[in-house]
Amino acid sequence: MITAISWRNVWRSKLRSIVIMSAITLGLTGGIFSVAIFNGMSEQKLRSAIDVQTSHIQIHQQGFRKNKDIRLYIPHLEKLKTEILSTNHVDKWAIRTVISGMAATSNGNAGIQLNGIIPEDEKQVTTLSQMMIEGEYFETQRKNQIVVGKKLADKLEVKLGSKIIVTLQDANGEIVGAAFRVSGIFKTPSSLFDESQAFVRKGDLEKLAGQANTSHEIAIRMNNIEQVPEAIHELQAATNGQPLAIESWREVEPELAYLTDSMWQINYLFLAIILAALAFGILNTMLMAIFERVKELGVLMAVGMNKFNIFKMIVLETVFLSLSGALVGIALSFALVKWINQIGINLSMFAEGLASYGLSSIIYPNLDNEFYLSITLMVIITAILASIYPAIKALQLKPVEAIHG
Known part of the structure; x- marks a missing residue:
């Protein structure tokens, strides 16, 4: 009532x-x-x-993310690949050579991070290949191709086919350089990423740096973001004793x-x-x-x-x-x-x-x-x-x- x-x-x-x-x-x-x-x-x-930057998990040698020393490459890579494949819930993964350098043209220069990638593997881990607004994403086997962000292309005033001189410090501490041709321009939601990142084939970057078959970074994609902590625990247990930093996207991008x-x-x-x-x-x-x-x-x-x-x-x-x-x-x-x-x-x-x-x-x-x-x-x-x-x-x-x- x-x-x-x-x-x-x-x-x-x-x-x-x-x-x-x-x-x-x-x-x-x-x-x-x-x-x-x-x-x-x-x-x-x-x-x-x-999708574009961190993936779900990244693996580096300890100290690499802090000082970007190219001598801090991942040891025992083949063994680590086997351990990654045996980890539950891992969907795809890709290896990268990562080196800080300078990109220069007759119209300007900029500090960049060069990412040496295997395009076929990278497509499985990131969506960068879907964000091309001009050119192509390593569709041909031409040597010394470079793919840059729209913001960097505007800063250097380059277009498809333009030449960019890339200089960096090699494994011996010497300053080396090479000419790369712009084969593609991408645009992501992050203008900071577009301005600071450039991508080349892994073999081309290793040749320039004097480091054959070395990788500084492994990016791992999971089936579900909720499975990241479990996968990290498995990888840490499997690589116990190795000088590796196995980090989730939370540790790679703490602000995010x-x-x-x-x-x-x-x-x-x-x-x-x-x-x-x-x-x-x-x-x-x-x-x-x-x-x-x-x-x-x-x-x-x-x-x-x-x-x-x-x-x-x-x-x-x-x-x-x-x-x-x-x-x-x-x-x-x-x-x-x-x-x-x-x-x-x-x-x-x-x-x-x-x-x-x-x-x-x-x-x-x-x-x-x-x-x-x-x-x-x-x-x-x-x-x-x-x-x-x-x-x-x-x-x-x-x-x-x-x-x-």
Whole structure:
């Protein structure tokens, strides 16, 4: 009976109830959609970094990532390959020769990281070959081909077929150089990556550096990102005693890991602020309802309704009022997120700024279904908390004074 009375009380002042429900609906729809945008940006940045830069796991000799000494190549490579193949959940992997150098043309120069790759293997690990905007990704066997990012190509003022002089320090500490021809230009979501990275065939780079059959980096792709910790544990156990640094994408890009971990905390804090604002509106509405029904509450107390039932009635009324608006808002935001996720939000006017953060100009909002359940629970908790003060005010009424007041 209390439940039915509470539901009827919601609609005693239809206009007021509709106004507060509309406020809850609009507030939650806007808040959830904003969270979906932030989450989509975070997922996109992580996916882009793994697909193009870090992979899921990287292996180097200890100390290599810190000082880029080309003499710190991976020892016992063939044995390590066997151990990688025997590791559970490993999908694909590729070996690289990585050397810091200088790229120069008649129009300028820039410090770069040269990545000597085996194109066929690299295609299995990264999506760089799918991001070519000009030329090709090592489709021919010509020697001394180089593939550069759009940002670097613009900086050096080169185009397809242009010559780039690459200089670096070889294994003996001597400065050596060679001419490479631009065979392809790529563009990734990260302008920093595009400006600092260049790719050549592994054999060409080894020949220039005077280091045959040496690799500084192994990039590993997993079937599922959740399997990374288990795979690292297996690899560390298999290579125990070897001077290897086996690191996940989190260790390779700690800033990205921090962003990913903190994003949900920021999202929930953002929604908590919105719900807190809505809670004040709900509290105000319920206080108005209590003050309008002082005589009625006095009569209910006088005829024997106990304080617990009065408290329960007000709490349920608040929950019904809040949930009615919240469920509509959650349903609208769910439909909106699913729809916009298919077409994306075009932010091309901010493309340059987004690229500096490793983001594409088209954002795809996204949320897990579990998030909507969490929001529903947060709304119920907010409603209960917002109902406590009005309920206490109602319980403080004295029946005789309330009836004759």
